[in-house]
Each structure stands twice: as C-alpha cells, then as structure tokens.
Amino acid sequence: MNFAAITPERLPDLLRAMPKTELHMHIEGSLEPELIFALAQRNKVRLRYQSVEELRAAYAFTNLQSFLDIYYAGASVLQQPQDFYDMAWAYFLRAKADNVVHAEIFFDPQTHTARKVSMRTVITGLHRACVDAQSQLGISSSLILCFLRHLSEDEAFDTFEKAFPFRDKFIGVGLDSSERGHPPEKFERVFKRAAQFGFKLVAHAGEEGPPAYIWSALDVLHAQRIDHGVQAIHDTALMARLAKERIPLTVCPLSNQKLCVFPDLSYHNVGQMLDQGLSVMLNSDDPAYFGGYLNDNYLQTFAALNLNAQHAYQLASNSFEASFVSSEQKAVWREQLDACFAKFGA
Numbered sequence: 001m002n003f004a005a006i007t008p009e010r011l012p013d014l015l016r017a018m019p020k021t022e023l024h025m026h027i028e029g030s031l032e033p034e035l036i037f038a039l040a041q042r043n044k045v046r047l048r049y050q051s052v053e054e055l056r057a058a059y060a061f062t063n064l065q066s067f068l069d070i071y072y073a074g075a076s077v078l079q080q081p082q083d084f085y086d087m088a089w090a091y092f093l094r095a096k097a098d099n100v101v102h103a104e105i106f107f108d109p110q111t112h113t114a115r116k117v118s119m120r121t122v123i124t125g126l127h128r129a130c131v132d133a134q135s136q137l138g139i140s141s142s143l144i145l146c147f148l149r150h151l152s153e154d155e156a157f158d159t160f161e162k163a164f165p166f167r168d169k170f171i172g173v174g175l176d177s178s179e180r181g182h183p184p185e186k187f188e189r190v191f192k193r194a195a196q197f198g199f200k201l202v203a204h205a206g207e208e209g210p211p212a213y214i215w216s217a218l219d220v221l222h223a224q225r226i227d228h229g230v231q232a233i234h235d236t237a238l239m240a241r242l243a244k245e246r247i248p249l250t251v252c253p254l255s256n257q258k259l260c261v262f263p264d265l266s267y268h269n270v271g272q273m274l275d276q277g278l279s280v281m282l283n284s285d286d287p288a289y290f291g292g293y294l295n296d297n298y299l300q301t302f303a304a305l306n307l308n309a310q311h312a313y314q315l316a317s318n319s320f321e322a323s324f325v326s327s328e329q330k331a332v333w334r335e336q337l338d339a340c341f342a343k344f345g346a
C-alpha cells in the first residue's frame, strides 16, 4: 500500500469514507438533549433543566464523576421499549453517516432497573433497533451488558440473573462507571460466572485509574479488551505486554479531552500507542455528551496529532481485528478497507 500517495488534504475525506467498527459506545451516552426533552414530554418526566440549551450548557465536565452524575440523570427519561429503540436508532443513523460497518454497544441496565424499568423493556427495545440496523442500514451490531462498578458485586450478580433469560440478545459483559476506588477485583466472581456461559469479557480500566487496574482487568477478570487503557503509558512492562499480546484498547479521544484526562487532544497518547504496536482504535464513548460521533473523533485526533494515512489504515484495521466477529467477516472488511484506500490513490 502506497500511503505516501495520499496527500494531507485528502486525509479528512479518507477518514470519513473508510469502513470502521465502533467498539466503545454507551448507548445511553448517545442520548442527545433534543431526544431527552422529547422523551421527557412523552413520559411526563420532570427535568431539572428548562431547555435544550440550558442542558447542553451543563456539559462542562471536570472529571469522570462530574459527567456520570448528569449522564445518569439524562437516562431517567427512558421508560418504554420504544424509548430505547428510538435512542439506538438515532445512534445507528449517525453511525451510518460515519461509515461504521459494525458496532458493539454498551448498555447500563442497572441505571434503568433501579427506576423499576424492567430488563425486558431495556433489552427488547435495544435489540429491535439492532435488528433493524442490519436490515435497513446494513450495519451489524451486538450488545454488551455493563455492570456499574460503584455498586456491589451482589447487585451485578442480580443484574446478570435478570438478563439471563435474554442471553441470546447480548454477547458479553463489561464494567463501567466510577473507576477510582472500584478495582476490577471487586467483580472477579461475576465475570467468572459470565465466562462460564461463554460471554465475551471487556472492562473499563486505566481511564482515570492506575495501570494496576489494567493488570487486574486482564489477570483477574480475564478481559479480552480494555476500554480506554490510556494510563498504560505509565507502565513500561504493561505496554510491552499489550503490544506483544495484541490486547485491544478501545481509545476515546474526545471523551478523554472532555473529562480532562488530557489537557487537550494535542496531549493524547494514541499516536504513541499506535507507533509502539498496540492494538488501538478510536471510539466515541458518549457522543452526545463529548462533542462528537466517531468521525469527529477521527478528524479531530488526526488534526491535533498530525497523524497520517498509514495511521488511519492501522486504526481501521485494528477496529476490525478487535471486534467479536468471525475471521471471515474481518477479511471482508479488510478488503473493503483496501478498496477504499486504493480509491484514494494508495
């Protein structure tokens, strides 16, 4: 592949056009303020904010917790299966516009079951949108159930049990919410149980928390992917292991910027990680809150870090490699990626 043939001016169009997967996106984090207000009206929920503008103005975060407080409040408007469907469908339309060919989507059932919204309501609404995304948009997808780590492991077990009757509608379990003070070890037994039933395992680690949390996500939870993982940069032995074992890190640059993990995108370490051979790719995390969907992450990160066409190819290729699909499907996407690069002159 002749990457040098792609000039910097053509790079933004290439980034938009190239096929890619999205592996780290919380569906509740795709809830745009306009939809929050529409659903609040539909379900007669009172909001603390008077207008879309006032709500959007509150999206000035200083760390992960300051975001989570407002994110859980926003999710309170979701009550009926159709609400979950509408939220997911809106995401799929944005994903289609960004040439996302496949999405592995997180959902936080405890945020909803705590409000007496049933597991059936949550999963059936989301799953129906996934089915329609395949048939109407040609986007494949799967759901990953996340346990909230600020709650207890007993509550995670209870959640897993409630979701079990719907086990054909999600492929894996993850771990999210407030990281510091809630190490992966807290969830060792529930991850072991999920693994026994063949679920895929992922975990947020090293977003704000220390490299030790990445080690234990790998060695105690047996996570197959690390969500975020950007703090690995402070641990040479960990970086070497991540590179050698090609353990994917689902990196989210605009999220890291908005939650002050880095002062701004020009300080982000995803370029260094790529250059050190780690399996990283870009993701939007909570696009409605962090100022952009997947292509915004690609475009802004490339501009801030001066990345090139070879980096773009590697990121898209990693996004296929790290997904939970068959090797045959990955080969199909790689051919599409090569064709896209060839069209741009590589």
Ligand code: ADE
Binding pocket: 026, 029, 064, 071, 176, 177, 178, 204, 207, 255, 285, 286
């Ligand atoms: N839930 C939604 N977004 C999250 C993030 N970036 N980190 C942890 N939990 C989350």
Ligand code: ZN
Binding pocket: 024, 026, 176, 204, 227, 285
């Ligand atoms: Zn996340």
